[in-house]
Amino acid sequence: MVEISLARQCILFHGLVEEDIRRVLALGKEETYREGDVLAVQGSREGKVFVLLEGMVEVQVKAGNTLQPVVTLGPGQLIGEITLVDGGPHSATVIVTQTPTRVLAFERDALLALCETHPRLGYVLMRNIAADLGFKVRHHNLSIA
């Protein structure tokens, strides 16, 4: 299992007590990928959420018949969180750009079930996810300014 100290470097876990961090970590599966591997496909309904522990990924969106890069994400970042909060398909394709890239993968339904049974934990997770999405919006706005 991922160590608490490593988890604390990921914004998803910010503000959680150790017991709650362990509850979330217990739902995650550590996975390792190589450059070129695909973590998520835009439009797919896999319902997976990832925390990037090590490495880099590139977020790409469809533009006509091609995929256009949007942003690179590094350690500590969330991937797929939009599908967690709105239940929709993945909003972008995510490609691994560094070998190795290690992630903690979660099933959306399992995380949501944990939020239901542990409301305070659920509140903190959702707050952190909202803050993460807000940061991404701010980044996007500054990048096109």
Next chain:
Amino acid sequence: MALYKVSYVIPGRPSAGAILTRRDAPRVGEIVTLHGERYRVVEVIELLPPQGVVHFLHVTLAPADEPRA
């Protein structure tokens, strides 16, 4: 243990930016490597007030071989 969530932007190249979390604060003049290319930090600003140990920063980058202004 402070954490720094950093938005890296390269003016004129909106898709080349990155978001990383690091354990040390970025500094003006620092060289970072993104997508295999070297960039120099030219500006660091606070994007949001810190929350606990987490700082939210915005960094503007310029190609490392570009003459300084």
